[in-house]
Amino acid sequence: MANFRDVVNYFRPYWKLSVFSIAASSIYEIFDLVVPYAIGQILNILSNQPIDRPLTNLIAGVGSTINYPVNKTLSFGVLLGLIFLVTVVRAPTQPWLSNWFHWDIALKARRDQNKKAIEKILTLPLEFYDENNPGRISARVAKGITNHTWTYPEITGQLIPKLFRVLGIFVFICLVEWRIAVLFLISFVVILSFTLKKLRKLIWHESRLDKYAEDTESRTSELITNIKTVKAFATESKELKRQNSRLQRELTVVEYRIHKGYVQLATWQRSLIQFCVFVVLGLTLAATINGRITLGHFVMTLTLSSMAYAELEPISILAEIFARRYSSMLRFHEFLQEPSGIDSVGILGKPKSGEGEYQFTGKLEFSHVDFGYEPDRKVLHDINFLIEPYQTVALVGRSGSGKSTLVKLLFRYFEPQTGQILIDGEDIRILDIGAYRRRLAIVHQEVDVFNGTVLDNLTYGKTEATLEQVDEACRISRLDEVIDQLSDGYYTVVGERGVRLSGGQRQRLGIARALLVKPDVLIFDEATSSLDYESERSIQLAMRDLQGTCTTIVIAHRLSTVREADKIVVLEQGRIAEIGNHQELLRHEGIYQRLHSLQETGELLR
Helix, strand or coil: CHHHHHHHCCHHHHHHHHHHHHHHHHHHHHHHHHHHHHHHHHHHCCCCCCCHHHHHHHHHHHHHHHHHCHHHHHHHHHHHHHHHHHHHHHHHHHHHHHHHHHHHHHHHHHHHHHHHHHHHHHHHHHHHHHCCCCCHHHHHHHHHHHHHHHHHHHHHHHHHHHHHHHHHHHHHHHCCCCCHHHHHHHHHHHHHHHHHHHHHHHHHHCCCCCCHHHHHHHHHCCCCCCHEEEEECHHHHHHHHHHHHHHHHHHHHHHHHHHHHHHHHHHHHHHHHHHHHHHHHHHCCCCCCCCEEEEEHHHHHHHHHHHHHHHHHHHHHHHHHHHHHHHHHHHHHHHHHCCCCCCCCCCCCCCCCCCCCCCCCCCCCCCCCCEEECCCECCEEEEEECCCCCCCEECCCCCCHHHHHHHHHCCCCCCCCCEEECCCCHHHHHHHHHHHHHCEEEEECCCCCCCCCCHHHHHCCCCCCCHHHHHHHHHHCCCCCCCCCCCCCHCCEEEEECCCHHHHHHHHHHHHHHHHHCCCCCEEEECCCCHHHHHHHHHHHHHHHHHHCCEEEECCCCHHHHHCCCCEEEECCCCCEEEEEEEHHHHHHHHHHHHHHHHCCCCCCC
16 A cells, blocks of 8 residues: 655655755745844834844944944844845845756656656556556546646645744744743644644545546546447437536535535634734733833744744645645555566566577477466366467367467466466576567457557557568558558558558558567467458458468457368367367367357357
8 A cells, every 4th residue: 555655755766856955945934034033123223222142243243344333324234234135135046946956856756757657557467457447547647646746846845944934933933032932833733733633534535536536537538438339329318417427426525525624624724823823912012011022022023923824824725735636646656556467577678688589480389278367267277289380270169268368378468377388398487578479479359559650550569670571561461452542551640549440451450560570479369250251351361371481370250260270279168179170170070060060050159
């Protein structure tokens, strides 16, 4: 679980600059106290009352240095000089010695944390994305980093320096009249303690609201992603009603629990602050009448105490702002603390020492492989089969038989619970995962397409590919027929998720993209199951052209796709039921033959 320490450590790499900028800002806040002090001393001179001993010594020292007699003129000159130094001279230096660094640190930390967030996104296990949609993830990251960025300058540039100003005011008043100073300090501690207690309760409500709002944003993201389905089923009014209901509940929590709590807190604070100001006024006036302090000290004490109590409101506002943002900052750190996938080591780094890019013949062996997504529920049971180099092997079976799970194990998205997977005789678990995966390529049923040009998507796995290599890959995948029809050829923008391309065109693009990396093992995962007959035929011809060029694994529901495979592995409930080629399996009259008969008679394979 994330905590306050994680929020503070967000800026830890810049702690030296942070300490410097906070110290500079705090010193400037204390400098402001010199003005009311100097004015109080001027009043003492004007009313022929004594001035403080340290100031008397300072004036005498200045007179001795410039060889000028100590009188009212010199005293006024020294006091005006002090005011000039802490106002006019400090004005051009303050933005650079304090304000510059507050935002410099915040912006650099934002860059660093965005890097961490992207790294976490790239190394999280696949099951995390099964449970959290893109809208939820991006909202949590963006909101957390944004709130960190805006909060830091407010806390370090305003809240902490203001607390130092209040401490400085206490010291000034204590030197004049300690009784008033003690009352002043006690009132501050009471007000701030009560404020923090109330804010802790409000933070809890903010945390619950943040999670609820995240769910609402997540649903909105899903509506955008699945808008075609929403319109197809005419559920717009239903979805609108559902989201309106959630937004109304959000408003109720914000309005009557959170916002009302802040208003009640502000009401209590203001009433107590004004009462404290009045008490200080009465005590200071009494001390002046009784002759314990001078007129100048009366003005200074009253002015400084009013300044201090006036700081309570902005301090409370800053604390409120922090409280409103705190939960989202914690949720960002909880995201960063999510356990990375077992494949995360090496994904973003360089290959292990002594290892560069691999080159395989494509010989694969599954040896006694058992696997389950849950420890007590196995999906695969004792899987054993061999794929020779350059063979085309098909995996067939009903939905849920374990075909796609085998591919996930091959890509090391998961590790077998028992057994091993070998490539060219080596256990894939001992290989550098990044270099290993670069020798594989896969074409999914739904090809992922980025919002960019066709060329950008084709060269995604091999950005250094030449145009001649791209042309050759497009020719083999029959994408060249599509390119010729596009308005800007390779430079046509395909839109978000490739919406400007048909399903068949995206499949051809996926095949061409896979071919460009010249893989040792190429996998087609249900690559034709959702296509029309003409598109399916084009993809089948492209797959036929690839036979013998690399090891190919084909997962298919439609058995017409796998007729020409060198070997067909039939899976049933996570076990290998049959192995052979098309003719052998038909003669065997087992599961494959029954599935083939169902499809031949037009019945759907389930």
